[in-house]
Amino acid sequence: MKLGYARVSTVGQDLKTQIEKLKAEGIQDDYLFIEKKSGTTTRNREELEKIIKQSRSGDHVYVTKIDRLARSIIDLNKIMNRFKEKGVSVTFLDNNMTFGADTDNDAMQRLLFNVLGSFAEFERDMIVNRTGEGRQRAKKAGKKLGRVGQPEAEVQRALFLWQNRKENGLSVSDILKMTGVPKSTLYKKLNER
Template structure:
């Protein structure tokens, strides 16, 4: 059985040496470390390498939950993947060992709490959106002034004579590229009817 550590900091200016020291003190014989945002598991090369390195009966040790996962869903996915391979998971700061019955219970409770929290947030967001609609408030990005859109389309159509690129037009008028192209498409669709 190997005890493998994983250390991560979010930015290049941060240092993971303290994490590495804690992992060594726990007994980790190999440590995978990286300076990378934890937002997406796919971006974390050292984590992927560590997951591939681990074998049944091994244990992955991390100093804190947020060093391994940025969301409960991410944590659940990683923990389930490790569990299916027969690999233990330990968080030092939280004193959680997912290979024990108490650790599995804690993991289940974290998942249930996170799901409850997600449902509450979704419910509040829906209620807020409905309340805003009833009050006549505009939802989403503010509409571009019609005169700015017309000016952008005019400049777009005169590109050969004015020498402007689409980026120049965006800079001058403030009309986003997506709006310019959407309006051009509308005009072409009208012409084809």
């Protein structure tokens, strides 16, 4: 059985390319395990757990790149050992490499696997360092970091509409749609009053 695993770290990232590559390998939609979770840890990665639990001896798991499976060499080895214990092979499409119980005795395969895993971890560490440096520069420049808030005019409009909702026949949902203000922001501002 062919199974596919695709992952991105954030909601804003796109899974399209990964899914296309997995489907090109002949993986059916029912056998695609897709999630938007950080790869820095295996905690709370429900789809990863599902693919490991549902895979059986002789199955073949396809992943586009090693860093889609894990970003640390320790987690990568743990995941791969779980697949190997079940007799499942894993292919990393972009690297054109397959690992499994039958490659365990191949010293070169183990070396390449660990080198690729180490690069994935190194790449993640470099991203974290660059992001931290960028934040520090932004703070020194006096820039505010974080999500952009709602325009104050729209928040005030939402509050006004909420106060007059009965006269206008508006529901909270109507007000949120009209102003684009999130429900949590509206209720937060109401509680502040």
